[in-house]
Amino acid sequence: xxxxxxxxxxxxxxxxxxxxxxxxxxxxxxxxxxxxxxxxxxxxxxxxxxxxxxxxxxxxxxxxxxxxxxxxxxxxxxxxxxxxxxxxxxxxxxxxxxxxxxxxxxxxxxxxxxxxxxxxxxxxxxxxxxxxxxxxxxxxxxxxxxxxxxxxxxxxxxxxxxxxxxxxxxxxxxxxxxxxxxxxxxxxxxxxxxxxxxxxxxxxxxxxxxxxxxxxxxxxxxxxxxxxxxxxxxxxxxxxxxxxxxxxxxx
Amino acid sequence: xxxxxxxxxxxxxxxxxxxxxxxxxxxxxxxxxxxxxxxxxxxxxxxxxxxxxxxxxxxxxxxxxxxxxxxxxxxxxxxxxxxxxxxxxxxxxxxxxxxxxxxxxxxxxxxxxxxxxxxxxxxxxxxxxxxxxxxxxxxxxxxxxxxxxxxxxxxxxxxxxxxxxxxxxxxxxxxxxxxxxxxxxxxxxxxxxxxxxxxxxxxxxxxxxxxxxxxxxxxxxxxxxxxxxxxxxxxxxxxxxxxxxxxxxxxxxxxxxxxxxxxxxxxxxxxxxxxxxxxxxxxxxxxxxxxxxxxxxxxxxxxxxxxxxxxxxxxxxxxxxxxxxxxxxxxxxxxxxxxxxxxxxxxxxxxxxxxxxxxxxxxxxxxxxxxxxxxx
Numbered sequence: 001x002x003x004x005x006x007x008x009x010x011x012x013x014x015x016x017x018x019x020x021x022x023x024x025x026x027x028x029x030x031x032x033x034x035x036x037x038x039x040x041x042x043x044x045x046x047x048x049x050x051x052x053x054x055x056x057x058x059x060x061x062x063x064x065x066x067x068x069x070x071x072x073x074x075x076x077x078x079x080x081x082x083x084x085x086x087x088x089x090x091x092x093x094x095x096x097x098x099x100x101x102x103x104x105x106x107x108x109x110x111x112x113x114x115x116x117x118x119x120x121x122x123x124x125x126x127x128x129x130x131x132x133x134x135x136x137x138x139x140x141x142x143x144x145x146x147x148x149x150x151x152x153x154x155x156x157x158x159x160x161x162x163x164x165x166x167x168x169x170x171x172x173x174x175x176x177x178x179x180x181x182x183x184x185x186x187x188x189x190x191x192x193x194x195x196x197x198x199x200x201x202x203x204x205x206x207x208x209x210x211x212x213x214x215x216x217x218x219x220x221x222x223x224x225x226x227x228x229x230x231x232x233x234x235x236x237x238x239x240x241x242x243x244x245x246x247x248x249x250x251x
Numbered sequence: 252x253x254x255x256x257x258x259x260x261x262x263x264x265x266x267x268x269x270x271x272x273x274x275x276x277x278x279x280x281x282x283x284x285x286x287x288x289x290x291x292x293x294x295x296x297x298x299x300x301x302x303x304x305x306x307x308x309x310x311x312x313x314x315x316x317x318x319x320x321x322x323x324x325x326x327x328x329x330x331x332x333x334x335x336x337x338x339x340x341x342x343x344x345x346x347x348x349x350x351x352x353x354x355x356x357x358x359x360x361x362x363x364x365x366x367x368x369x370x371x372x373x374x375x376x377x378x379x380x381x382x383x384x385x386x387x388x389x390x391x392x393x394x395x396x397x398x399x400x401x402x403x404x405x406x407x408x409x410x411x412x413x414x415x416x417x418x419x420x421x422x423x424x425x426x427x428x429x430x431x432x433x434x435x436x437x438x439x440x441x442x443x444x445x446x447x448x449x450x451x452x453x454x455x456x457x458x459x460x461x462x463x464x465x466x467x468x469x470x471x472x473x474x475x476x477x478x479x480x481x482x483x484x485x486x487x488x489x490x491x492x493x494x495x496x497x498x499x500x501x502x503x504x505x506x507x508x509x510x511x512x513x514x515x516x517x518x519x520x521x522x523x524x525x526x527x528x529x530x531x532x533x534x535x536x537x538x539x540x541x542x543x544x545x546x547x548x549x550x551x552x553x554x555x556x557x558x559x560x561x562x563x564x565x566x567x568x569x570x571x572x573x574x575x576x577x578x579x580x581x582x583x584x585x586x587x588x589x590x591x592x593x594x595x596x597x598x599x600x601x602x603x604x605x606x607x608x609x610x611x612x613x614x615x616x617x618x619x620x621x622x623x624x625x626x627x
Contacts, residue, residue, distance in 0.1 A: 077264075
């Protein structure tokens with residue numbers, strides 16, 4: 001079985017982001033990048049399948065600049081078999097462009113299972129996996145919380161309000177993964193050192209954002225207003241209700 | 252934040268893994284480690300999975316085979332979360348893994364290194380009887396020649412990791428020469444004392460160990476007697492740099508605590524970080540961290556090149572441990588009165604820095620090594 005896991009490198013969620021002078025990008029200086037957390041959960045699920053069946057081949061694919069190689073090396077240390085770097089220095093916001101670029105790569109091999117994180121935490125588009133499904137005519141189970149392979153079929157769960165939807169399907173299939181239930185593994189230092197010697201297949205891709213829709217500017221979110229103390233005894237309750245009802249219209 | 256010092260991909264990757272491990276696994280239990288003076292076995296199992304026990308070991312025997320510079324950065328990063336755990340791993344790597352990898356016979360390597368590199372067994376070297384690595388002239392630990400075997404008797408007051416060590420690599424007098432002998436924990440005549448109740452690095456347990464007529468085969472001797480001083484020098488320079496790395500990690504922890512507190516704590520309706528007296532303290536700590544890093548990186552690089560760095564590593568230990576002592580106190584002062592309350596971790600950081608200054612040879616002794624070329 002061939003599994004592809006598509007990962008994106010995103011700024012470390014603990015980083016303090018600053019908008020760059022062009023007002024469209026973030027300042028790269030001093031930012032640490034990591035694998036998008038949802039993609040890490042998708043990778044963990046693939047690795048768990050491989051733990052049980054060593055004949056499974058896992059290919060990790062990532063689109064982005066040179067720094068992406070560091071994340072790909074980490075996935076090789078964690079247990080992936082191959083890593084493909086679709087290299088571009090262009091910043092691409094259009095999910096259709098990203099999906100077409102990845103499609104060109106995944107068409108080269110017969111993948112049975114193609115995994116994505118449900119969304120990237122930097123742009124929150126929640127689209128690429130599903131668009132790739134549409135382009136290639138591959139069914140997609142989105143926002144999957146867990147899945148298993150049973151009798152050569154995929155059985156996947158999606159948690160919705162108050163219940164769990166259980167899907168069953170044939171391969172090939174695309175899954176976009178939620179935060180999983182399984183604990184993520186750490187790559188061992190020995191495997192990291194060995195992974196450095198494994199090669200990453202780098203393919204220069206000539207892609208440009210088609211700027212429709214175009215990212216016009218980045219803005220900082222509004223600062224939260226400072227809280228107010230209405231009072232300290234029972235008399236404050238009626239005033240609190242008045243503010244929630246009349247001023248904030250929350251109740 | 253941009254650092255003056257260099258970085259490379261290998262170091263960055265390993266630091267990232269340790270950072271994840273520190274934030275997810277160590278941070279939630281820091282106060283438990285302190286309270287129980289014990290690093291839980293669940294953490295030690297994960298440390299084994301990460302491969303931190305055998306960073307300096309060769310891949311032939313399941314080691315990670317990193318260079319010394321990478322090892323130093325890893326210990327520094329880990330020390331931000333737990334200086335005690337970082338010290339445990341530093342001793343394991345320097346006092347057993349590196350020693351056997353460099354100087355052990357093939358038979359010794361095959362017998363011990365796989366287990367040491369994976370953390371299934373721990374090892375520690377016992378050099379001076381009083382715990383120092385410098386005071387070896389008046390050694391009272393004796394190995395009597397009994398034909399095919401040696402009989403070892405003596406007392407070692409401080410065995411780092413001694414409570415959990417499986418192998419003691421003991422420096423003893425063998426006739427008129429000095430030599431290292433491996434004695435297993437279970438060997439008859441080994442007596443392990445109670446853990447020493449230390450002020451800082453709580454969770455890292457040193458114990459006194461006594462040997463009464465311990466009989467070991469002569470094949471347990473490590474290296475030829477003429478190499479013993481080389482082995483001691485290798486342990487000295489590596490452990491001094493190791494302690495320096497941990498001290499630098501402790502300073503980084505102190506700085507992040509001071510920065511966090513000074514941005515949250517308000518006085519006169521402003522965060523106290525807006526006052527120049529506080530800014531000056533933060534700037535001083537930050538500057539000393541960069542100085543430490545620059546020294547550490549330079550001397551570690553020289554060690555990777557195989558140069559003699561005994562004096563430079565002594566200087567680095569003196570400088571970084573004293574900077575850590577000074578700067579952790581400055582970070583405590585940023586906390587004002589709250590710095591003296593155990594609810595804030597800065598008081599622990601101060602105690603860790605104090606302890607680091609005192610272990611692996613006193614700085615006064617190290618000054619004698621640094622000044623040696625100046626004395627006729």
